[in-house]
Amino acid sequence: MHMRNRMLWVTTAITLAMVGALSITVLVAQTPAAGKKALPKTTTDTDAAIKAAADAFKKETELKTYTVPKTSWGEPDLRGVWNTATYTRLQRPVELGNKAFYTEEEAIAEYKKAAESDAEVDPRTVHYDWKEYAMDAWQGGTRPNLRTSLIVDPENGRLPPLTPEAQQRRAAAAAAAKQQDPMLGIKTFGNLYTRCVLGLGALPLVRGGMPGADSAAAAAGVTAEAFFFQSPGYMTIVMQSNNDVRIIPTDNRPHAPSQVRQWLGDSRGHWEGNTLVVESTNFNDPKPATHFLGATDSISIVERFTRVGPNTMRYQYTVSDPKTWTKPWSVDTTMPRVDPSMIYEFACHEQNYGLINVVTGTQIRFREGTRDLRGNGAPE
Amino acid sequence: MRIRWTVVSTLVAAAAVVWAASIQGQAPAPAAAGQAPAAPRAAAPARPAAAAGARTDDGRPNLNGVWQAINSANWDIEAHHADAGPHNNIMGAWGAEPPGMGIVEGGTIPYKPDALKKKQDNFKNRMMVKVSNDPHRFDTGDTELQCYRPGVPRANYMPFPFQIFQNKEQILMVYEYKGAMRTVFMDKHQDAPVDSWMGWSNGRWEGDTLVIDVTGFNGHQWLDRAGNFFSDTAHVVERWTPRGRDHMMYEATIEDPTVYTRPWKISFPVYRRLETNAQLLEFNCVPFVEEMMYTPLGLYNPPNRSSR
Numbered sequence: 001m002h003m004r005n006r007m008l009w010v011t012t013a014i015t016l017a018m019v020g021a022l023s024i025t026v027l028v029a030q031t032p033a034a035g036k037k038a039l040p041k042t043t044t045d046t047d048a049a050i051k052a053a054a055d056a057f058k059k060e061t062e063l064k065t066y067t068v069p070k071t072s073w074g075e076p077d078l079r080g081v082w083n084t085a086t087y088t089r090l091q092r093p094v095e096l097g098n099k100a101f102y103t104e105e106e107a108i109a110e111y112k113k114a115a116e117s118d119a120e121v122d123p124r125t126v127h128y129d130w131k132e133y134a135m136d137a138w139q140g141g142t143r144p145n146l147r148t149s150l151i152v153d154p155e156n157g158r159l160p161p162l163t164p165e166a167q168q169r170r171a172a173a174a175a176a177a178k179q180q181d182p183m184l185g186i187k188t189f190g191n192l193y194t195r196c197v198l199g200l201g202a203l204p205l206v207r208g209g210m211p212g213a214d215s216a217a218a219a220a221g222v223t224a225e226a227f228f229f230q231s232p233g234y235m236t237i238v239m240q241s242n243n244d245v246r247i248i249p250t251d252n253r254p255h256a257p258s259q260v261r262q263w264l265g266d267s268r269g270h271w272e273g274n275t276l277v278v279e280s281t282n283f284n285d286p287k288p289a290t291h292f293l294g295a296t297d298s299i300s301i302v303e304r305f306t307r308v309g310p311n312t313m314r315y316q317y318t319v320s321d322p323k324t325w326t327k328p329w330s331v332d333t334t335m336p337r338v339d340p341s342m343i344y345e346f347a348c349h350e351q352n353y354g355l356i357n358v359v360t361g362t363q364i365r366f367r368e369g370t371r372d373l374r375g376n377g378a379p380e
Numbered sequence: 381m382r383i384r385w386t387v388v389s390t391l392v393a394a395a396a397v398v399w400a401a402s403i404q405g406q407a408p409a410p411a412a413a414g415q416a417p418a419a420p421r422a423a424a425p426a427r428p429a430a431a432a433g434a435r436t437d438d439g440r441p442n443l444n445g446v447w448q449a450i451n452s453a454n455w456d457i458e459a460h461h462a463d464a465g466p467h468n469n470i471m472g473a474w475g476a477e478p479p480g481m482g483i484v485e486g487g488t489i490p491y492k493p494d495a496l497k498k499k500q501d502n503f504k505n506r507m508m509v510k511v512s513n514d515p516h517r518f519d520t521g522d523t524e525l526q527c528y529r530p531g532v533p534r535a536n537y538m539p540f541p542f543q544i545f546q547n548k549e550q551i552l553m554v555y556e557y558k559g560a561m562r563t564v565f566m567d568k569h570q571d572a573p574v575d576s577w578m579g580w581s582n583g584r585w586e587g588d589t590l591v592i593d594v595t596g597f598n599g600h601q602w603l604d605r606a607g608n609f610f611s612d613t614a615h616v617v618e619r620w621t622p623r624g625r626d627h628m629m630y631e632a633t634i635e636d637p638t639v640y641t642r643p644w645k646i647s648f649p650v651y652r653r654l655e656t657n658a659q660l661l662e663f664n665c666v667p668f669v670e671e672m673m674y675t676p677l678g679l680y681n682p683p684n685r686s687s688r
Contacts, residue, residue: 072437072548079547185682186674197666229552229563231444231545232436236552238561245559247543247660254657262662342563345576349666350528350600353513359679366683 043139046119050138053115054108056336057143060309061104068274068307073232075250076274078305081342082313082335084201085137085224087114090208090331092149092157100157101146111144114209137209140224141338150208153318153330159293166324170294182288183362186355190289192263194355196348197289199223199242203264203280204292204301204317206333226335227343235269235276243346248278256282261297276305295321311337434625436546441588441622443544443551446653446660449537449630452480454524456606457537457646459487466507477605483537485645489608495639502607511673518600522607526673527665529560529577531601532594532616533632533646541653543660551583551590556660564592572596575612590620611638626652 042049069077087110092100102110115138121129130136149157162170182188192198201207205226223241230236237246250269260266266282285297292299299321306314313335320328436442452460459482465475491499508521524530530538540556551564564583572580572595580596599612614636622628630650635643674680 180682186670186680188682195666195670197664229545229547229550231547231552233444234545236545236554238552243559243561245554245561247554249659256657256659256661260661263664264662342565344574345529345578347529347577350577351517353511353517356511356513356674356677356679359674360677363679363683 039134042141043134046115046138050108050112050115053111053138053141053143056141056311057107057111057145058104060143060312060334060336061146063309063312066307066309071230075230075271076276076307077230078228078235078276078307078313079230079341080337081225081227081339082205083141083224083338084205084207084226084335085140085142085209086145086150086206086333087111087118087137087142087209088145088147088150088333090150091159092151094158096148096157098156099148100152100155102148104146107144107146114138137224141336142209142224143334143336145333147333150206150331150333151329152332154327160325160327160329163322163324163326166294181362181366183359184366186359188288189355189359192286192289193242194358196242196352196355198263199239199244199346199348201241202226202237202239202244202246203267204303204319204331205237206315206331206335207292223346225338225343227341235278238343240343240346242348243343250276258282261285265299265301274306278303278305291321292319294324295319296323298323308334313337436548438548440546440585441590442546443590443620443622443628444546446541446543446658447628447650448539448541448653449648449650451483451537451648452478453483453537453646453648454534454539454604456480456482457604457608458482458484458489458606460606483646483648485647490641490644492639492641495609499607499609502602502609504607506605506607509673509676511677522602522605523600524557524602524605525669527558527669528600530555530557531577531597532562532579532581533618533630533634534601534603535560535562535578536618536630536632536650537648540663541658541660554660556663558663558665564590575599577601579616586619588622590618592618592620594618609639610634610636613638620650623649626654 042052071077071079115136118136118138119131121131131139134140151157151159154160176182180188182190186195189195193200200223223239225240227238227240228235229238233249233251235248235250237248239245244264246264246267248267248269250271252270253268255268256266261282261284263284263286265280267278267280269276269278271277279300279302281300283291283297283299290296299319301320302318304314304316306316308314314332315335316330316332318328318330319325434442436444455477460477460480462479463477465471465477468475489499502521506521507525509526510517510520520526524538529535535542535553535555535557538555538557542553542555545552545554549565549567551566552561553564554561560578562578562581564581566583566585569582570580575596575598577598577600579594581592581594583590583592585591594616595614597610597612597614599610599614601614602609614634616635617633619631620628621631628650629647631645631647633643633645634640671680
């Protein structure tokens, strides 16, 4: 779905075609030995996928007792590939008010609606049918969800109000974008994913779904796999998207010195019973981009990973950034386990001609005078 | 450059200590097979926790930990003397190239005549950056300059640490340079499903030696900044043999009938980073190369209104 959101910013036909070409090239390069054997029905048939997702959802929610397996060195075993895509929105739709949960039937109906709209192709607006490349979320093992939003705190399922400082920051960024389209040059191009600096959603892992909803890098149906490699003293998470790697020591060592600032911060983990608790700080100032949802380098994130079923990981996280939100907010969701348990190389920067084409297209429109302000192109 | 050199100089000092300890026979012998690993959970471990046991719980050498080679092979894997670096008018001694005895067994890479010429051309064009949309976009200078994945074996002797994570079924190797990674499949071997920069790694134990068969290269890899290279028909067999708890010998046999007249071999020691706070940090070099790569295309700085 990120592909579609990315498409939304790119309003010229030239760049549309070229971004599409990038996506396809990346996928072709990543798809193992395609065409040799029949694809599973759940990646080709929406009805089959919806039924499988509903069955898995019911089976895992009905699980009353589950004993988490242990690794040979005695830790709860979280190994495997966990899928981070979801159709659940980060923020609860306002019309749902304080309704935090769907019934089972409603959850399945919502999922069905989302999967079907995801699978739909409008030939007037879409140049490529993403599901042909298994880029739709329903093709990757995403399941229905009883929750109506990922956010569980605040109670209304919505992000807390922005601080005055964040409101000013946002207004200034919008004013600057009116003066000059940030996509006119890579120096001002804030999108880290298109630049291949970061993949989609390594931290936090699950960000909320539905095309057009919430953040631009919301729930990707493609490359939504997180590979958990567990070894004594470490949990290492390798993302399929951009092959971002998070190395999380679990040996109680202190954080890196505060001078060390990183794109993905500095993570430390410890076990609380069966739950792996990971605290991340030391984020960099990613200008001209921002962190998750416009956060600053003072963001900190606490994640909790608990395996609650053979194929289900409960994933909770709390985000704090006193420079952005008036209070911390929290998410509670799950990630299904998917096969196979491996990650393919994602060489993004090595062939990033999509970036060249996006910026070139924007500059052409700028010189023609048809699109000097983002989204304000003169009529063709 | 500054960061790399700091790491190297720190490492040289650390290496001297490690080296001295090992030749004095102070490195403890590996414990008997099957011994349970020590797993200290102290607040300030004397050594990295994962490095504590000499053996894993399935009796294999315990390679968990942060490692680094200490040599100048990334500049040239063959023997070479020191030289001024490119742009020494501004880079001075920072940019100069350190000397080295080389890591190639027998001293010389057995290139076929055409391949030797390509190697020499590569060296001349090592700083060529040609960013384009066409299939020749990789027919250009050193991949490292442009922050491309380094491939294997080069990743193992770049002047950056790397970390090995080991369990019975798989071994994960993460390199600080670019955060490049590779999974070594110990249990389920298969042919490379697709060509890639880092190759496809199938591993096995031969006694205490970790043997990794690497294939499936995309043919864009350079072996160093001097232009040494192989093609997409390359086959690399690595052998990692512990020589004590804190160092191991690394050997790789490189076979590529397209480029070389016979298989040839490199070898060098790899040392454990013994700092108690040893940790891979991010070296996400994409933002460091954008200005160099995209300015010639006019894409780095936004055009101003007068240029419209």
